[in-house]
Amino acid sequence: MNYETEQDNTQVKPDEVQKAFLDLKFGMFIHYGINTFHNTEVSDGDLPLYNFDAEAVDTNQWCMTAKNAGMKYIVMTAKSMDGFCNWPSKYTNYSVGYTSFKKDILAELINSAEKYGLKVGFSYSLWDNRIFNDTLEDEVYNTFILNQVKELLTSYGPLLELWFDGFWRRQDFGWKAPNGYAVPADHFIHAWRMEGAFRWKWDYLYAFCKSLQPDCLVFNNPTRLFRGVPLLPVDGRAAEKGEDLSENKNIWKWLGKDVFLPLQIETTLSQKGRDAYGDGNWYWHSSDNSVAKKWKIRSWRKNAEKIGANLALNVGPMSNGKLRPEDEKVLLRFQSE
Amino acid sequence: MKNTKTMDTLQTDLTPAQKRWMEYRFGIRYTFGINTFYNTETSEGTLDPSVITMKEVNVDQWILPALNAGMRYCVFTVKNHDGFCNWDTQHSFYNIMNTPFGRDILSVLAEACAANGMKLGLYYSLMDHYTSFKNDDDRFADMILHQVEELLNNYGEITQIWFDGFWDKQTGGWTRSPVDFVHAWRSEGAFRYKMDYLYRSIKAWQPDCMVMNHSTADFVGIPLHPVDARCGIDVSYVVVDKKYWNWMGRESYFPIEITINLSGKDSGKFNPGYWYWHEDDESIPDKERIYTWLELAERHEANLVLNCPISPQGDLRLVDQQLLESLWH
Numbered sequence: 047m048n049y050e051t052e053q054d055n056t057q058v059k060p061d062e063v064q065k066a067f068l069d070l071k072f073g074m075f076i077h078y079g080i081n082t083f084h085n086t087e088v089s090d091g092d093l094p095l096y097n098f099d100a101e102a103v104d105t106n107q108w109c110m111t112a113k114n115a116g117m118k119y120i121v122m123t124a125k126s127m128d129g130f131c132n133w134p135s136k137y138t139n140y141s142v143g144y145t146s147f148k149k150d151i152l153a154e155l156i157n158s159a160e161k162y163g164l165k166v167g168f169s170y171s172l173w174d175n176r177i178f179n180d181t182l183e184d185e186v187y188n189t190f191i192l193n194q195v196k197e198l199l200t201s202y203g204p205l206l207e208l209w210f211d212g213f214w215r216r217q218d219f220g221w222k223a224p225n226g227y228a229v230p231a232d233h234f235i236h237a238w239r240m241e242g243a244f245r246w247k248w249d250y251l252y253a254f255c256k257s258l259q260p261d262c263l264v265f266n267n268p269t270r271l272f273r274g275v276p277l278l279p280v281d282g283r284a285a286e287k288g289e290d291l292s293e294n295k296n297i298w299k300w301l302g303k304d305v306f307l308p309l310q311i312e313t314t315l316s317q318k319g320r321d322a323y324g325d326g327n328w329y330w331h332s333s334d335n336s337v338a339k340k341w342k343i344r345s346w347r348k349n350a351e352k353i354g355a356n357l358a359l360n361v362g363p364m365s366n367g368k369l370r371p372e373d374e375k376v377l378l379r380f381q382s383e
Numbered sequence: 384m385k386n387t388k389t390m391d392t393l394q395t396d397l398t399p400a401q402k403r404w405m406e407y408r409f410g411i412r413y414t415f416g417i418n419t420f421y422n423t424e425t426s427e428g429t430l431d432p433s434v435i436t437m438k439e440v441n442v443d444q445w446i447l448p449a450l451n452a453g454m455r456y457c458v459f460t461v462k463n464h465d466g467f468c469n470w471d472t473q474h475s476f477y478n479i480m481n482t483p484f485g486r487d488i489l490s491v492l493a494e495a496c497a498a499n500g501m502k503l504g505l506y507y508s509l510m511d512h513y514t515s516f517k518n519d520d521d522r523f524a525d526m527i528l529h530q531v532e533e534l535l536n537n538y539g540e541i542t543q544i545w546f547d548g549f550w551d552k553q554t555g556g557w558t559r560s561p562v563d564f565v566h567a568w569r570s571e572g573a574f575r576y577k578m579d580y581l582y583r584s585i586k587a588w589q590p591d592c593m594v595m596n597h598s599t600a601d602f603v604g605i606p607l608h609p610v611d612a613r614c615g616i617d618v619s620y621v622v623v624d625k626k627y628w629n630w631m632g633r634e635s636y637f638p639i640e641i642t643i644n645l646s647g648k649d650s651g652k653f654n655p656g657y658w659y660w661h662e663d664d665e666s667i668p669d670k671e672r673i674y675t676w677l678e679l680a681e682r683h684e685a686n687l688v689l690n691c692p693i694s695p696q697g698d699l700r701l702v703d704q705q706l707l708e709s710l711w712h
Contacts, residue, residue, distance in 0.1 A: 185583065219632030239569040241632045243579070244609060250580045253521065279574060302555030302571045 058297050060306045063261045064281065067206065068308050068356060070118035070165065072347065075312050075360035076108065077123050077328040078151070080130035080140075083365050085331050091129040091140065091176030098145035103367035105151070105158035111369055112164060115377035119165035119206050121312075121358055122155055124198055126169075127212050129176025133201070137193050140176045156202050165206040167263075168198055172246055173212025184216075188247040192254060199258040207263040207310075208255060209284060213277060214269060217242035221271065231275040231295075234268075238277050252279045265310065274309050276300075282308045285355070287325065289313045289346040294353035309355035313346065314338075315373050316362065330362035330370065337372040340380055396636040400591040401611060404542065405638050407455035407502060408686055409677070411707075412642055413445055414460050414506075414658045415488070415693035417467035424659055428466040428477065428513030435482035440697035442495040448699065448707035449501070456502035456542050458642075458688055459492055461534060463506075464548050466513025470538075474529045477513045493538040502542040504593075505534055509576055510548025520552070524577040528584060535588040543593040543640075544585065545614060549607060550599060552576060561605050564598075565628075568607050582609040595640065606630070606637050613639040615685075624683045640686040643676055645703050660692035660700065667702040670710060 060068060081089055083097040112120055125131045132151040134143025142151055152168065159166045172191060199205065220237020223229045229237070243249060248266075255264050265284045266277040273285035278300050285291055288311040297304050314326030318336035327334050338346075343359070350357035361373045397405070418426055420434045449457065462468050468478035470489035479488055489505075496503040509527060516522045535541055549568075552575040556567020573579060578596075585592055595614045596607040604615045606628050615621070627634045644656025647666040657664055673689070680687035691703045 185587070236566045236569070237632075239566065239573075240608065240629060243569075244631065247579065247583070249574050249577065253577070257521075278570060299555065300570060301574065302553070302567070 058304045058306045060296075060308055063263065064306060064308050067263055067282065068354070070206075071351070071356055072115075072117045073119040073121060073310075073356060073358040074108070074112040074115075074117050075121050075169075075358040077126070077330075077360060077362045078103075079123055079126050079132055079329075080128055081126065081329045082362065085333075087327060087329055088126075089128040089175070091174070091178075093128065093130075095140070095145050098142070098147060100145075100147050100365060100367045103147070103149075103151050103154060103363070104369075105155045106161070107368055107374075108155070108361075108363065109158040109162040109164055111374050111377050113162040115380055117164070117359075117377075119167065119358075120155065120159055121167040121169055121207060121209055122152065124152055124168040124170045125174070125194070127171045127173050127175055129171075129174040129178075131194070133197070135194055135197055137190055137197075138176065152198075152202055166202070167205055167207030167209060168202075169209040169211055170195065170198065171212040172210055173215040178215065184245050184247070188251070191246075192251065195251065195255060196258065199255060199262065205259060205262045207265055207282070209265040209267065209310075211267045213238075213242050213246060213248075213266060216245040228271050231272060234272050234275060235278060242277070248277075249279065263308075276307050280307065282310055285309060285311045287313050288355075289349065289357070291349070291353060291355070294355055296354070309353070310358055311346075311350055311355050312358045312360060314360045315343075315376065316360075326360075328360055328362055330364045332364075335370075335372055337370070337376050340376060343376070343380055397638070398611070400593065401636075401638055403591070404593050404612065405684070405686065407542075408680070409452070409454045410456040410458060410502075410504070410640075410686060410688040411445075411449040411452075411454045412458045412460070412506065412688050412690040413492075413693050413699075414463075414660075414690055416460055416463050416469060416659070417465055418463065418659045419693065420695050422661055424657060425463075426465040426512075428511070430465065430467075432467065432477065432479075432482045435479070435484045435695075437484055437695060437697045440486075440488050440491055440693075441699075442492050443499075444704065445492070445691075445693065445699050446495055446499050446501050448704045450499060452707040452710040454501075454689075454707075456504055457492075457496065458504040458506050458543065458545055459489065460506045461489055462508050462511070462530070464508045464510045464512055466508075466511040468530070470534065472530055472533055474526050474533070475511075475513060489534075489538055497539055503538070503540065504543035504545065505541055506545045506547060507531065507534065508548040509546050510551045517551070520575045524575070524581070527576065528581055531581060531585065532588070535585060535592065541589055541592050543595060543612070545640075546594070546596040549576065549596060557601065561602055561625075562629075564602050564605060565608065572607070578607075579609060604639050610637065613637050614642065615639055616642050621683070624685070626684070638686070639683060640688055641676075641680055641683065642688040642690055644690045645706070646690075646692060656690070657692060658690055660694045664692075665700070665702050667700075667706055670706070673706075673710060 080093050084093050131141035135141050263281040267284045268275045273288045274283045276283045316327040318334050319325050417430045471480050471487040472478050549572050553572035556564045593611040595612050597614050598605040604613045606613050608630050626636050646656040648664045
């Protein structure tokens with residue numbers, strides 16, 4: 047039964063959906079949620095909702111700015127690790143539906159994006175501090191995820207991508223070789239297939255997403271340690287803070303064949319970080335006025351173009367629902383060149 | 384190597400279900416199906432089942448000699464590669480209810496097992512030549528899930544399920560090392576069969592059912608995760624059986640079951656002996672051989688299962704019956 051054959055890698059091309067995605071080239075990443083109102087990047091799912099006192103969330107401004115900056119799509123946090131949902135999910139009481147704002151931010155974004163001709167994707171954290179605890183059975187938790195993912199994929203029309211985050215909560219081994227260095231990419235994929243993929247019921251979740259929206263690209267953020275490594279099965283690869291990547295391996299082995307997996311680089315316009323993330327905030331912080339210089343963004347775009355990747359620039363809108371003036375300014379000026 | 388662990392530490396690595404199953408030690412496989420009636424070992428799902436005309440299946444005659452031989456459990460072929468089902472399934476027309484015999488053999492066997500204190504296990508082929516949609520992974524995996532749902536919910540306690548025929552949906556990795564092959568399986572077959580989901584479903588229906596997935600003669604005793612035990616046919620040449628395998632980030636002990644044919648006639652296939660009944664086949668090993676196999680199994684800390692073909696009349700071969708009854712006399 048030795049019918050494994052050598053394939054010519056150059057023959058493997060992106061499929062039509064992946065190609066359409068790569069043609070978009072430039073997008074906006076948005077972090078907005080309960081953390082925006084508490085001056086924090088991550089939280090434990092217990093921050094009070096009454097602080098979420100936005101009177102308006104100006105999704106029109108986000109989209110107009112993205113459009114004017116030459117961006118073609120927007121990826122917004124539907125849910126971050128804190129478990130707070132930017133849509134009124136039926137399966138949690140920790141959502142925008144339980145704040146004074148009440149409205150469905152994802153729906154508002156979809157409407158605005160349509161006006162400006164932008165595609166929309168969502169990011170969704172598997173890891174959910176609000177409901178996760180160590181005694182919760184995998185099965186119960188996975189059902190919760192399936193239910194929420196179904197809401198996202200059936201309530202907002204066709205989505206460009208669904209970008210999963212936080213897998214590492216259920217991936218203990220495989221991170222480091224005995225010598226203390228990170229393991230090679232292939233080894234980490236094996237480790238993932240031998241643990242995380244099973245515990246998250248990832249194969250089923252992936253197939254479930256594809257059954258609801260075959261053309262929605264599924265990503266799974268592999269963390270900064272493994273930028274661009276596909277936690278299979280996925281349709282594309284994510285590289286958090288991957289603006290400096292000089293290589294882009296598009297061809298990977300899956301289902302016994304070589305497959306093409308496009309790369310999306312996500313990075314922050316904010317250049318001032320806190321604590322562990324010293325190189326830029328994802329959420330808004332009132333004291334953070336830092337923003338990437340125009341020339342820097344230009345070089346990121348150039349680099350992404352060179353390695354054939356999409357670039358998504360992250361903005362953290364302020365608690366009043368508008369983009370930081372710094373972000374808006376640099377994006378608009380960036381466009382005018 | 385972790386193989387050198389003492390039995391004491393080993394025990395703590397086993398789940399109670401694995402431990403209990405290992406204590407059974409000795410079992411019997413009953414091979415019966417559409418092929419029984421056509422003097423063949425394999426077929427393509429096209430053989431006419433109207434030839435299945437026996438009046439009875441003599442399950443007491445299957446069970447009692449086995450119990451006398453000290454066997455604690457049996458493994459029944461509920462479906463082989465041909466796709467013919469020996470139970471009343473709603474998910475394939477190609478089954479025992481649509482024959483002149485027209486009764487659910489698995490149900491008859493399950494009752495007799497329960498009455499006689501024999502544990503019941505199943506052999507189920509993932510590969511199914513009968514279905515028209517075997518290239519539609521999603522539909523195919525759904526069919527498997529639904530059939531296994533019937534098997535695990537309608538026949539009482541099922542002590543093990545032995546999956547076979549995975550190789551239909553596994554193209555990559557055959558030339559690699561055993562550990563690499565497990566990775567290749569995790570990156571292809573496991574996904575295409577929705578094996579993770581199937582395994583979890585089985586555990587939800589019967590947490591103590593031992594799931595096994597036959598890894599072929601190319602990779603004897605390799606755990607195609609997720610499984611609870613490993614299986615091997617013809618392991619006589621295996622000198623050291625690797626017990627500890629990585630799964631979910633831990634090196635864990637996976638017990639092994641060895642299955643050997645009582646028929647010694649050369650089937651011309653991978654292993655000596657026929658699985659199915661053939662008219663002219665009265666080949667049988669002498670008792671000494673069985674003792675040797677039991678020693679082999681003991682050396683490997685393995686369960687030993689002897690395969691017995693069931694005849695078109697629904698009987699155990701007389702030679703098998705006599706051998707089992709006289710094994711310890």
